[in-house]
Amino acid sequence: MTAVELGQKIKAKEVSVMEAVEAAYAQIEAVEQDVNSFVTIDKESAKKRAEEVQRLIDDGALTGPLAGVPVAIKDNMCIKDMLTTCSSRILEHFKPAFSSEAVLALEKAGAVVIGKTNMDEFAMGSTTETSYYGATKNPHALGHVPGGSSGGSCAAVAAGECSFALGSDTGGSIRQPSSFCGVVGLKPTYGTVSRYGLIAYGSSLDQIGPVAKDVTDCAAILEVIAGHDKKDSTSVKREDYDFTSALVDDVKDLKIGLPKDYFGEGLEPEVKEAVLNAVKVLEERGAIVEEFDLGLVQYAIPAYYVIASAEASSNLERFDGVKYGHRSADYEGLHNMYKKTRSEGFGAEVKRRIMLGSFVLSSGYYDAYYLKALRTKALIKAEFDKAFAKYDVIIGPAAPTTAPELGKSLGDPMKMYLGDIYTISLNLAGLPGMSVPVGKDSKGLPIGMQIIGDCFQEKKIIRAGYTYECATEKQYEQLAAIGKEA
Amino acid sequence: MANVISDETIEYVGILAKLELSEQEKEDAKKDMEKMLDYIDTLNELDTSGIEPMSHVFPVNNVFREDEVTNGDGRANTLKNAPLQKNNSFEVPKTIG
Numbered sequence: 001m002t003a004v005e006l007g008q009k010i011k012a013k014e015v016s017v018m019e020a021v022e023a024a025y026a027q028i029e030a031v032e033q034d035v036n037s038f039v040t041i042d043k044e045s046a047k048k049r050a051e052e053v054q055r056l057i058d059d060g061a062l063t064g065p066l067a068g069v070p071v072a073i074k075d076n077m078c079i080k081d082m083l084t085t086c087s088s089r090i091l092e093h094f095k096p097a098f099s100s101e102a103v104l105a106l107e108k109a110g111a112v113v114i115g116k117t118n119m120d121e122f123a124m125g126s127t128t129e130t131s132y133y134g135a136t137k138n139p140h141a142l143g144h145v146p147g148g149s150s151g152g153s154c155a156a157v158a159a160g161e162c163s164f165a166l167g168s169d170t171g172g173s174i175r176q177p178s179s180f181c182g183v184v185g186l187k188p189t190y191g192t193v194s195r196y197g198l199i200a201y202g203s204s205l206d207q208i209g210p211v212a213k214d215v216t217d218c219a220a221i222l223e224v225i226a227g228h229d230k231k232d233s234t235s236v237k238r239e240d241y242d243f244t245s246a247l248v249d250d251v252k253d254l255k256i257g258l259p260k261d262y263f264g265e266g267l268e269p270e271v272k273e274a275v276l277n278a279v280k281v282l283e284e285r286g287a288i289v290e291e292f293d294l295g296l297v298q299y300a301i302p303a304y305y306v307i308a309s310a311e312a313s314s315n316l317e318r319f320d321g322v323k324y325g326h327r328s329a330d331y332e333g334l335h336n337m338y339k340k341t342r343s344e345g346f347g348a349e350v351k352r353r354i355m356l357g358s359f360v361l362s363s364g365y366y367d368a369y370y371l372k373a374l375r376t377k378a379l380i381k382a383e384f385d386k387a388f389a390k391y392d393v394i395i396g397p398a399a400p401t402t403a404p405e406l407g408k409s410l411g412d413p414m415k416m417y418l419g420d421i422y423t424i425s426l427n428l429a430g431l432p433g434m435s436v437p438v439g440k441d442s443k444g445l446p447i448g449m450q451i452i453g454d455c456f457q458e459k460k461i462i463r464a465g466y467t468y469e470c471a472t473e474k475q476y477e478q479l480a481a482i483g484k485e486a
Numbered sequence: 487m488a489n490v491i492s493d494e495t496i497e498y499v500g501i502l503a504k505l506e507l508s509e510q511e512k513e514d515a516k517k518d519m520e521k522m523l524d525y526i527d528t529l530n531e532l533d534t535s536g537i538e539p540m541s542h543v544f545p546v547n548n549v550f551r552e553d554e555v556t557n558g559d560g561r562a563n564t565l566k567n568a569p570l571q572k573n574n575s576f577e578v579p580k581t582i583g
Contacts, residue, residue, distance in 0.1 A: 097563035190543060204542055233549045234542065302526040313503060320504070322576050327569035334579045339506040351505055355515055356522055358502040359495075372529050374539030379532065381543060414521055430543035455543070 003069045003163040003217040010057065010068040017054040017068035017112065020163075021046055024070040024114050028161045030483035036136050037146075037156035039075045040083045041115040046070070053110045065220045067110030072162040074153050075116040076123055077208070078197040079103055082113075086199050087131035088121045090345025091325040100197020101232070102166060102208045102225045109224045114162055117152030121347045122316065123173055123201045125149050126416050127409045130349045135406060139480035140182060141445055144403040147177030153211045154181040158480045164221055165211040170202045171304055172398070172423025174209045178435040179398035179448025182476065184218045184465070185211045189455045190430035191236030193222075194229035200315040202308035203234070205427040214477055215436065215465040219243040222458065238456060246459035249470040252286030254460070255391045259294035262396030262422055274439030274447040275397045281471050282395075282464060292390070295383045299376050300425035301417055305353075306360050306373035307428070312350075313357025319345060352413065381429040388454035393464050395451055396422050398435040402445035422450060432458045436465045437476040446476065489523040491516045 001009070009015040025043055032038060056062040073079060076086045078096035085091045103113065120130040128136040128151025136151045138144040139159035146155040150167030154177035157165050167174040169187035178185025186209045193208040200206060210221035223244055228237040258279065263272055283289045321327035321341030328340035346354070360369035387394060399419055409416045426433045432455070435448035449468075453461040469477070496512050496519075507515060561574065570577035 094567055097560050097567075098557075230549070230551065234544075234546060236544060296532075299529060299532060302529050305522065306526055306529075317504070321569060322578055323564075324567035325569070331579070334581050335504075336506075337579050338504045342504055343506040346505075351503075351507075351511075352515070352518055354503045354505065355499050356519060359499050359519065360526075362499070362502060369523075369526060371539045372534060373526075374541055375534035375537040376529050376532060378537050378540035379534065381540060413518065414525065428543075 002213045004065050004220050006163055007065045007067060007069050011063070017050040017057065018047065020068055021050045021070050021112055021114060024162050027159070027483050031139070031159050031161065034137060034142055034482070035139050035155050035159050036134055037117055037152045037159060037161055038072070038115045039085055039087060039118050039133050039152070042082055042113070045082070046112055046114045049112050053112055056110065062110040064109045064224065066106065066224060069111050069163045070114045071106055071111040072115055072117045072153060072156045072165040073103055073113055074119055074150050074165070074167050076119060076168055076199045077103055077166060078199065079113065079116070082116065084116065084199070085133070086122050087119045087133055088345065088347070088350070089132045089326055090319045090342070094324045096197070098197060101194035101229050103197065105225045105227065117150070117156050117165060119152055120149035121350050122199070122312070123149040123168060123170055124312070124349050124353055126172070126176060126419055127404070128152060128177070129406070129410055130347055132347060137406065138180060138403050138445070139482050141403070141443065144405055144445060145180070145409065147180035147399070147403060149173040150211065151177045154178050154183050154185065157181070157183045157211050157213060159482050160479045164213065164217055166208055166225070167211045168198060168206055168208050169427065170205045170308060171427050172420045174211060175398045175423050175433055175435040175448070175450055176420065178211060180403035180446065182437045182446030182478070182480070183211055183213060184215055184434065184436055184477070185209065186218050186222060186434040186458070186461070187426065187432060188222060188226065188458060189236070189432045191234050192226045192238065194227065194232040194235050196229055196231040202311040203315060204311060205308060213479070214474060215462060215469050216247055218434065219247055219462050243458055243462060246462040247466045248463050249467050251282050251464055251467045254287045254393065254464060256282060256287050256289045257387055257391035257394045258289060258291045259297065259394060259396055260291055261294055261297040266418070266421070267397060267400045268402065268441070270441040271397050271401065271447050275395070275449045278438035278449045278468060279395055281468055285467055285471060292387065294387060296380050297421065297425065300380055300428060301421060303373040303376040303380065304424045304428060305356065305417065306369050307377065309353045309357035310361050310370050311357070313354045313361065316350070316354055349413070377428045380425055384429045384431060384454070392460050393451050393453050395449060398422060398448040398450040402441045402443070402447060426452060430455055432461060434461045434465055436468060438468070439476055489520045489527070491519050
């Protein structure tokens with residue numbers, strides 16, 4: 001059952017909010033030992049909240065589509081008084097004094113937070129294996145990773161442990177794990193969802209978005225969490241927020257561009273076939289499909305790692321053992337305390353990026369690396385502008401492969417970084433993108449198609465995704481056969 | 487050209503990053519950084535002369551507002567996460583000799 005369907009049943013009094021929440025916890029109990037989607041499970045406050053929400057629904061005060069629906073939140077979004085760790089040791093006891101704006105919006109809409117999901121430490125990684133609290137497994141095949149960094153959120157949705165989840169996406173961290181877990185995940189246009197209360201990684205790239213069971217849920221969730229927020233100075237005031245109005249089964253005359261570089265070397269044949277088959281479905285429904293040269297595709301990853309690492313090195317300076325989180329037990333003086341605290345508190349991948357970021361921002365290298373990357377970003381944005389002058393949406397895979405086996409990725413970070421080739425440029429250009437399940441490989445692992453829109457054109461993405469879903473009757477959007485849902 | 491990171495550079499970056507690295511970590515960091523910089527150097531194939539560095543995709547202006555307190559006194563809540571506190575303040579090691 002999708003989030004919107006469950007919301008309807010709750011509204012019709014066929015299911016109580018408490019029953020919905022208890023069903024989520026029953027599934028968590030059945031599968032969590034195997035999947036490890038969550039860092040924190042807060043049954044007590046969820047049940048208390050379920051009673052409040054039920055009263056508000058009964059009184060007619062809550063009427064939205066997500067009222068009473070259980071949601072899981074990625075552990076980099078602050079929730080007042082709930083453990084928020086970013087899957088790092090350095091925040092192991094941190095309980096925020098305020099909630100992030102996106103979570104407040106969901107709570108206002110009556111969604112019930114059931115826990116915080118696992119992620120790569122500080123959202124740095126593509127497998128959810130860099131978490132201090134252990135790796136999350138792919139519910140479709142427990143020997144494989146769920147992707148990352150929002151791997152916990154995507155696995156939780158795919159395993160039926162929650163109705164939907166929030167993730168965050170800095171270089172593909174919603175779309176790639178959504179692809180690996182067979183769920184629908186959307187990264188909105190930069191500035192659409194407030195970043196207030198999202199623990200920053202790369203501030204000019206970070207964006208919160210929905211992880212859902214289908215396109216309808218995705219649109220409904222986005223409608224709730226999107227909005228202008230004065231507390232986020234990069235928040236954008238958009239003209240309209242009625243994303244669900246784009247749930248239209250029609251792509252007639254929609255112009256779709258297929259970037260040749262997104263279907264070339266390095267792409268697994270099974271992924272290529274599934275995505276091209278999905279494009280064919282849209283073509284049969286009246287869309288106009290054309291191949292084109294996007295250009296500069298190979299420069300997005302190096303530019304990204306300069307910019308993201310630079311911003312991370314600055315953003316993560318705040319973790320110093322003074323205000324919150326871990327402090328080393330043994331130190332001499334202030335600077336030694338900082339150094340020891342940070343060295344004990346951060347994992348290898350986080351240290352690697354802080355070091356790289358500190359280097360590219362240091363005097364003598366700033367122009368050659370940091371400014372060069374920002375100039376490259378301008379060129380990449382211009383390439384997309386050219387493409388969107390011709391096409392309504394661009395379609396490609398979300399990732400070159402399906403989910404790798406556990407333990408096979410971290411040994412070669414460079415190879416892992418290359419897996420972000422189709423997602424990362426959208427963050428540089430601020431564009432929205434959605435991963436929709438379009439098939440499975442011979443091992444039974446899900447494959448995702450990425451639909452990319454121009455800035456503020458989420459509705460075109462939603463329309464294309466929804467039409468595909470209607471045409472294929474959601475045959476690839478089945479939850480993993482695991483636990484009570486199996 | 488392949489990048490070579492010297493011991494001095496790694497020391498210096500460690501100071502900037504406020505990280506204390508073991509000898510092994512330093513060696514690993516050198517290798518990682520050399521590899522990454524070699525890769526990042528592919529950006530030099532692009533002619534970016536005359537291109538303005540783009541820090542944000544949308545024009546970002548300073549957002550001004552009246553300096554009014556809207557969130558009340560959060561002192562107790564804020565301090566409760568401090569590893570050490572004293573007299574309603576964060577406690578840190580002595581910084582002045």
